[in-house]
Structures are given as structure tokens and as C-alpha cells.
Amino acid sequence: MTGTGAPPFAVISGAQVQQALRGRERQITELVEDTYRLHGAGDSVNPPSYFLRFPDRPSARIIALPASIGGKLRVDGLKWISSFPENVAAGIPRASAVLILNDHDTGYPFACLESSIISATRTAASAALAADWLTRGRPRPARVGFFGTGLIARYIHTFLAGNGWSFDEIGVHDLSAGSAAGFRGYLESSGTAGRITVYEDAEQLIRSSDLVVFATIAGEPHVTDPSWFEHNPVVLHVSLRDLAPEILLASTNLVDDVEHCLKASTSPHLAEQLTGSQDFLAGTLDDVMAGRVTVPAGRPVVFSPFGLGVLDLAVGKYVYDEVTRSGELHVIDDFFHELRRYAPGPA
Numbered sequence: 001m002t003g004t005g006a007p008p009f010a011v012i013s014g015a016q017v018q019q020a021l022r023g024r025e026r027q028i029t030e031l032v033e034d035t036y037r038l039h040g041a042g043d044s045v046n047p048p049s050y051f052l053r054f055p056d057r058p059s060a061r062i063i064a065l066p067a068s069i070g071g072k073l074r075v076d077g078l079k080w081i082s083s084f085p086e087n088v089a090a091g092i093p094r095a096s097a098v099l100i101l102n103d104h105d106t107g108y109p110f111a112c113l114e115s116s117i118i119s120a121t122r123t124a125a126s127a128a129l130a131a132d133w134l135t136r137g138r139p140r141p142a143r144v145g146f147f148g149t150g151l152i153a154r155y156i157h158t159f160l161a162g163n164g165w166s167f168d169e170i171g172v173h174d175l176s177a178g179s180a181a182g183f184r185g186y187l188e189s190s191g192t193a194g195r196i197t198v199y200e201d202a203e204q205l206i207r208s209s210d211l212v213v214f215a216t217i218a219g220e221p222h223v224t225d226p227s228w229f230e231h232n233p234v235v236l237h238v239s240l241r242d243l244a245p246e247i248l249l250a251s252t253n254l255v256d257d258v259e260h261c262l263k264a265s266t267s268p269h270l271a272e273q274l275t276g277s278q279d280f281l282a283g284t285l286d287d288v289m290a291g292r293v294t295v296p297a298g299r300p301v302v303f304s305p306f307g308l309g310v311l312d313l314a315v316g317k318y319v320y321d322e323v324t325r326s327g328e329l330h331v332i333d334d335f336f337h338e339l340r341r342y343a344p345g346p347a
């Protein structure tokens with residue numbers, strides 16, 4: 001984007017995002033893998049997320065995730081994502097988001113994308129990637145358990161299936177019977193061959209699963225007994241605050257980024273506060289992919305991904321390129337207007 005014309009600015013709707021990503025689970029999982037490797041190699045800038053909280057609405061938050069990514073993508077940007085858990089009872093999703101992409105050379109924003117789908121997609125791709133890498137040294141799990149069954153759980157199941165996973169048993173547990181039933185309905189309509197069981201008892205779900213996916217909205221640990229994990233499952237701890245530190249201390253722990261994860265009262269943060277050290281962390285998923293860390297089979301494994309802005313950028317740029325290629329990019333005419341230094345109006 002150089003030259004003297006007004007830089008273009010496009011808006012990409014959720015419908016366009018979904019169209020660009022539908023059925024691309026394997027490509028997006030590879031893209032997320034490449035992005036983790038790029039981040040691990042230092043070719044990114046990913047400062048800590050900023051949490052905006054409100055005294056009058058304590059359950060709500062809006063998080064800013066600024067990031068910059070190098071490599072072939074070369075794009076900067078910001079994800080701005082709200083979490084308002086009470087939305088669900090009102091019939092709309094908890095999370096809503098936009099992603100702004102900024103041009104590498106001029107800094108100009110060049111696109112605003114609906115980003116709740118991008119966020120759920122990169123989260124699910126990261127979970128599917130971790131499920132693959134963290135189970136390589138053990139029998140491939142045939143029993144999966146979903147602990148918390150909202151939108152993120154649905155995306156993770158879709159990404160596991162899209163990456164070739166199939167399960168004999170699918171366990172489901174949620175505090176809300178309606179959510180568990182809704183997720184069961186989704187599973188049945190997805191054509192899964194596995195037997196679906198709704199567990200009212202959390203312990204039974206965990207003891208019946210070799211791959212456990214946490215996607216609740218718990219603010220503090222509610223699973224506290226390490227003996228529930230004595231069968232050494234692989235745990236995708238996507239919601240970050242479900243597990244008591246004692247469970248992490250009895251497990252092999254992987255994160256996406258150490259500095260990010262040891263913040264905001266996540267379970268790894270609590271484990272660090274309890275022990276006064278980071279020794280309970282084995283490393284990052286990138287360490288595992290690069291062979292720097294080996295995952296032992298004889299212990300539970302817990303992956304706690306904080307969620308990196310670089311992943312949103314990578315998936316957002318993928319969507320932008322796809323929509324551009326399809327010829328459906330909606331550019332907003334005259335979005336940038338004050339372009340001549342000493343004369344009002346457009347160039």
C-alpha cells in the first residue's frame with residue numbers, strides 16, 4: 001500500500017469470515033502451527049493482553065490484544081474482544097470481537113473484521129494442534145470429554161474432527177443442562193459415530209476421558225482432586241482457571257507463552273504463586289514441536305494456552321486474503337479523508 005491515493009479500508013462481515021474458513025480446519029491448524037513456530041523464533045511482537053474491567057459489571061471484560069507478526073504475513077493489528085457471560089441467557093453469544101489489521105509499511109488500518117469467529121477458530125486450531133503433539137508418545141485417545149459445552153467447545157470438536165480425530169466415546173459435562181443438551185444436539189447433527197454420554201458428575205467425566213477439554217467460564221479453580229487424573233489424560237485447559245494448582249503440580253505443564261500465562265489468576269499463575277517458582281512448567285507447545293521438550297507418557301499433561309494475538313492476526317490475514325481473492329472485499333470509500341497536509345479534503 002504505497003503511492004499517493006487514499007489507502008483503502010475494508011470491512012469484512014462474520015458471514016464472509018465464516019465462508020473463508022469453512023472446511024479449512026487442516027489449513028488453519030497448519031497456519032497456527034507455523035505461527036507458533038514464528039513466535040517461538042522471535043519473529044513477532046506480542047505484548048501482554050490488556051484487560052478492561054468494570055466495577056459496575058464485575059463478570060464482564062473487554063480484552064485488547066495488540067500484536068505484530070513477521071515472516072511472509074508481515075502484518076500488525078489489534079483484537080478487541082468482549083466477554084459478557086450474561087449475554088448467553090439473553091440469547092446471544094458471550095464473546096464479540098473485531099480485529100483491525102494495520103499495514104506493515106504505513107501503519108494505516110486496512111481492514112476491520114468480525115472476529116468472534118476468527119478467535120474461536122484460532123483457539124480451536126491451537127487445541128487440535130496441541131491434542132496432536134501432546135498425544136504422540138501415548139495411545140491416541142479414543143475417549144474425549146468436554147467440560148463446559150459452549151461455543152468454544154463446539155469449535156474445538158469441529159477442529160478435532162476436521163483434523164481426522166474420531167472418538168468411540170464423547171463425554172459431556174456442563175453446569176447448565178440446557179447447554180449440555182444443546183451440545184449433544186450439535187454432536188448428533190455433526191454425524192459423529194462416537195457414543196455420547198452426558199455426565200452430571202464432573203469426576204465421572206474426567207475419569208472416563210483420555211482427552212479432556214475445559215471450556216467453562218469459571219473464574220477460579222473448581223476441580224481440586226489430583227486423583228481424578230490418575231489415568232494420565234491429556235488436558236486442554238482452554239478456559240485456564242478450572243484446575244487447582246495441586247493438579248498442575250502433579251502434571252506435565254505446557255503453555256503457549258510463559259510470560260502471558262503466568263498472569264491474570266490463571267491456574268499456572270496460581271501454581272507459580274503457591275510454589276514461588278516456574279519449575280512446574282515443562283515449556284511451550286513450540287518447545288514440544290521443536291523437540292526441545294519431551295512429554296512423558298506416565299503423567300497427566302495439561303496444556304494451558306493463554307491465547308496469543310499473533311494467532312488472530314495470522315487467521316485474520318488469511319481471511320482477508322481469501323476474501324480479496326474471491327473479489328468480495330467491501331472497501332469503504334473515503335474512509336481516510338484528511339490526506340493533504342495543508343488542504344482539507346481528499347488527495
Ligand SMILES: NC(=O)c1ccc[n+]([C@@H]2O[C@H](COP(=O)([O-])OP(=O)(O)OC[C@H]3O[C@@H](n4cnc5c(N)ncnc54)[C@H](O)[C@@H]3O)[C@@H](O)[C@H]2O)c1
Nearest residue numbers: 123148150151152174175176179215216217239305306307
Ligand atoms: N485460551 C484461549 O485462547 C481462549 C480463547 C477463547 C475462549 N477462551 C475461553 O473459553 C471459555 C468458553 O468460552 P465460550 O465462548 O464457549 O463460553 P460459553 O459461555 O458459550 O460456554 C461456557 C459454558 O461453560 C459452562 N460452565 C461454566 N462454569 C462451569 C463449570 N464450573 N463447570 C461446568 N460447566 C461450566 C456454562 O454453563 C456454559 O455452557 C471461556 O472461559 C473463554 O474465556 C479461551
